Amino acid sequence: PATQxxxxxxxxxxxxxxxxxWVAQIRAESKASRVAEAREAREVEAAESHSQLADGSxxxxxxxxxxxxxxxxxxxxxYLVCDGDxxxxxxxxxxxxxxxxxxxxxxxxxSADVAVQRLLFPQTIDATAxxxxxxxxxxxxxxxxxYEVEAFGAATLAIKAVPAGVRHTDPTQLLRRLxxxxxxxxxxxDEERVERLLAEIACHSVVRAGDRLSPGEAxxxxxxxxxxxxxxxxxHGRPVLLRLPLAEIARRFGR
Amino acid sequence: PATQxxxxxxxxxxxxxxxxxWVAQIRAESKASRVAEAREAREVEAAESHSQLADGSxxxxxxxxxxxxxxxxxxxxxYLVCDGDxxxxxxxxxxxxxxxxxxxxxxxxxSADVAVQRLLFPQTIDATAxxxxxxxxxxxxxxxxxYEVEAFGAATLAIKAVPAGVRHTDPTQLLRRLxxxxxxxxxxxDEERVERLLAEIACHSVVRAGDRLSPGEAxxxxxxxxxxxxxxxxxHGRPVLLRLPLAEIARRFGR
Numbered sequence: 026p027a028t029q030x031x032x033x034x035x036x037x038x039x040x041x042x043x044x045x046x047w048v049a050q051i052r053a054e055s056k057a058s059r060v061a062e063a064r065e066a067r068e069v070e071a072a073e074s075h076s077q078l079a080d081g082s083x084x085x086x087x088x089x090x091x092x093x094x095x096x097x098x099x100x101x102x103x104y105l106v107c108d109g110d111x112x113x114x115x116x117x118x119x120x121x122x123x124x125x126x127x128x129x130x131x132x133x134x135x136s137a138d139v140a141v142q143r144l145l146f147p148q149t150i151d152a153t154a155x156x157x158x159x160x161x162x163x164x165x166x167x168x169x170x171x172y173e174v175e176a177f178g179a180a181t182l183a184i185k186a187v188p189a190g191v192r193h194t195d196p197t198q199l200l201r202r203l204x205x206x207x208x209x210x211x212x213x214x215d216e217e218r219v220e221r222l223l224a225e226i227a228c229h230s231v232v233r234a235g236d237r238l239s240p241g242e243a244x245x246x247x248x249x250x251x252x253x254x255x256x257x258x259x260x261h262g263r264p265v266l267l268r269l270p271l272a273e274i275a276r277r278f279g280r
Numbered sequence: 281p282a283t284q285x286x287x288x289x290x291x292x293x294x295x296x297x298x299x300x301x302w303v304a305q306i307r308a309e310s311k312a313s314r315v316a317e318a319r320e321a322r323e324v325e326a327a328e329s330h331s332q333l334a335d336g337s338x339x340x341x342x343x344x345x346x347x348x349x350x351x352x353x354x355x356x357x358x359y360l361v362c363d364g365d366x367x368x369x370x371x372x373x374x375x376x377x378x379x380x381x382x383x384x385x386x387x388x389x390x391s392a393d394v395a396v397q398r399l400l401f402p403q404t405i406d407a408t409a410x411x412x413x414x415x416x417x418x419x420x421x422x423x424x425x426x427y428e429v430e431a432f433g434a435a436t437l438a439i440k441a442v443p444a445g446v447r448h449t450d451p452t453q454l455l456r457r458l459x460x461x462x463x464x465x466x467x468x469x470d471e472e473r474v475e476r477l478l479a480e481i482a483c484h485s486v487v488r489a490g491d492r493l494s495p496g497e498a499x500x501x502x503x504x505x506x507x508x509x510x511x512x513x514x515x516h517g518r519p520v521l522l523r524l525p526l527a528e529i530a531r532r533f534g535r
Contacts (some may be wrong), residue, residue, distance in 0.1 A: 098352030100363050101526050104533075108355050113370075117533050234535075263534035271356050278359075278372050279518035280489075 085257050086266070091116075091250040096243050103234040104267075105243050113269040116247065118238060120259030122231035125249045127260050130223045135169040140189035142171075147183040148197050155208040157182060163207075166215040170222045172200055193229040224260050340512050341521070346371075346505040351498050358489040359522075360498050368524040371502065373493060375514030377486035380504045382515050385478045390424040395444035397426075402438040403452050410463040412437060418462075421470040425477045427455055448484040479515050 094107035094114055105116040133139050152160075157176045160167070167174055171188030182204075187196035203221065212218045232238065238246070250256040250265070257265050349362035349369055360371040388394050407415075412431045415422070422429055426443030437459075442451035458476065467473045487493065493501070505511040505520070512520050 095353075097355070097361050098350075098363065100352070100368055100529075101366075103526075104529065106352050106361055106363075106368070108353065108361075111356075113355055113361070115368075115529065115533075117535070120533070264532070267529065267532050271358075274355075274359065274370065274522065277519070277522050278370075278375070280372070 089251055091247040091256065094247055096240060096247065098240075099238055099243065101234075102237055105238070105247065107247070109268070111271050113271070113274060115267040115269075116250075117259065117263070117265055117267075118236070118243070118246065119231060119233050120261070120263055120265045121246055121250055121256075123227050123260050124256060124258070124265060125246065125253050126231045127223060127227040128253050130170070130227055134219065134223065139169075139171050141173075141186050142189040142196075143173075143186045144184065147177075147185045149177055149181050149183050150197060150201050151180060152176075152182045152201075152204070153208060154179070156204045159204060159208050163215055163218055166219050167200075167222070169219055170226060172196075172222075174200065188226050190230040191226055193233065196226075196229075199225055199229065227260060344506055346502040346511065349502055351495060351502065353495075354493060354498065356489075357492055360493070360502065362502070364523070366526050368526070368529060370522040370524075371505075372514065372518070372520055372522075373491070373498070373501065374486060374488050375516070375518055375520045376501055376505055376511075378482050378515050379511060379513070379520060380501065380508050381486045382478060382482040383508050385425070385482055389474065389478065394424070394426050396428075396441050397444040397451075398428075398441045399439065402432075402440045404432055404436050404438050405452060405456050406435060407431075407437045407456075407459070408463060409434070411459045414459060414463050418470055418473055421474050422455070422477070424474055425481060427451075427477075429455065443481050445485040446481055448488065451481075451484075454480055454484065482515060 090109075094109050097106045097108055099118070100106045100115065103118060105118055105121070107114040107116065157179070160174055160176065160182060164174065171186065172184070173186035174182055174184045177183035184197050184200065187200070191199065203218075203225065207218065212221065232246075259265050345364075349364050349371075352361045352363055354373070355361045355370065358373060360373055360376070362369040362371065412434070415429055415431060415437060419429065426441065427439070428441035429437055429439045432438035439452050439455065442455070446454065458473075458480065462473065467476065487501075514520050
């Protein structure tokens with residue numbers, strides 16, 4: 026789209042025109058895939074360690090699991106309470122939506138589908154020399170997720186476009202925070218930066234604890250979880266669902 | 281009402297006409313009250329021992345507790361799932377209704393409000409000599425809860441009226457079963473027999489696990505629990521409610 030930089034298209038899109046560019050593109054995508062896989066593995070591991078704390082948390086749900094749940098209502102505007110087959114199921118609405126949104130963003134990165142909000146007037150932020158240098162190196166990675174940013178003088182960055190859909194924080198401040206972090210601590214790779222950006226965008230785009238969901242919205246979210254890999258684990262490694270077997274509930278009731 | 285025997289009215293109603301009858305009536309009512317109190321105490325004790333098993337079961341709920349719950353829906357057609365103030369609350373629909381109904385029946389016993397189903401044709405059942413002798417002794421107690429029964433020859437009982445509202449068993453068979461039990465084992469007192477009858481009538485009149493309740497029916501039941509003493513304990517000493525604090529749920533979700 027008009028909102029994407031040509032540099033990003035040249036590096037990771039499908040417009041590579043020379044064999045050398047083509048090889049570089051394959052390598053980058055292969056690396057992106059490995060990084061994402063490693064991240065998934067860590068998330069699943071973290072969730073499994075949580076599950077051991079959680080009595081009644083079952084194994085990873087079967088295909089079609091979330092669609093089969095009968096939605097009862099929201100608990101504390103935070104959890105979706107569901108009648109499952111032989112169990113009471115609670116779904117953390119934020120973690121669930123975050124997982125769904127992160128997968129959607131990952132699927133769209135660098136493509137024409139990335140939702141970008143072009144700013145009518147570029148927004149400028151103060152920046153250190155290290156941050157400006159960093160943007161010069163990682164500008165293409167930022168563009169993959171919807172940020173268009175460039176140096177504007179020696180101590181200022183101009184932000185021309187931001188990812189659309191970020192509701193819970195100012196996307197400009199989000200970028201500023203990550204740049205400051207990366208300029209001091211660095212990140213293992215551009216891929217890690219892109220992943221981190223996607224996770225932050227997902228986290229700040231989706232419903233949170235305290236958001237009221239209509240039954241239709243809740244059911245739509247549950248259905249989307251079924252189309253998502255690792256749906257039982259949120260991007261921060263927290264469980265998305267808590268399963269309380271009816272047998273355990275009956276025991277507590279003395280039935 | 282026409283459906284009550286005059287013997288029952290003479291013994292425990294307000295029609296006592298001599299000082300001796302009046303004293304007997306006071307004594308009987310005082311005893312009934314003591315028996316009911318002792319039964320309550322045993323039920324509460326039994327429920328408390330259950331509560332110790334049940335993590336998250338809180339203390340006896342405050343006044344207005346059940347009305348304040350936001351009803352979400354039925355779980356497994358057995359439990360009413362509710363969003364409480366700071367907790368997830370499950371209510372066992374059968375135990376809850378049984379408790380409400382038992383209190384209602386206790387309040388009505390021997391009064392004009394007892395719902396009686398008079399049989400168009402008396403129903404006869406075979407009976408032992410011991411059972412027939414027993415009916416002669418406890419007929420008045422049976423009348424207090426709606427049974428009208430008398431000997432019909434040497435080996436038969438004629439049942440002329442039964443408590444109304446018993447849905448889940450044949451009230452005639454229920455009486456037959458209890459008479460057989462009492463004729464062999466006996467019961468501490470007529471009061472115990474009346475209590476046992478009321479409990480059986482309540483148990484067989486109310487909703488059970490597997491009954492579908494409309495939201496309106498569920499909410500009406502919750503409201504009635506608030507008008508009931510010992511609402512957190514079913515007549516069989518099982519907990520009526522299970523309380524899962526949100527803090528515990530949040531911990532399990534890693535929040």
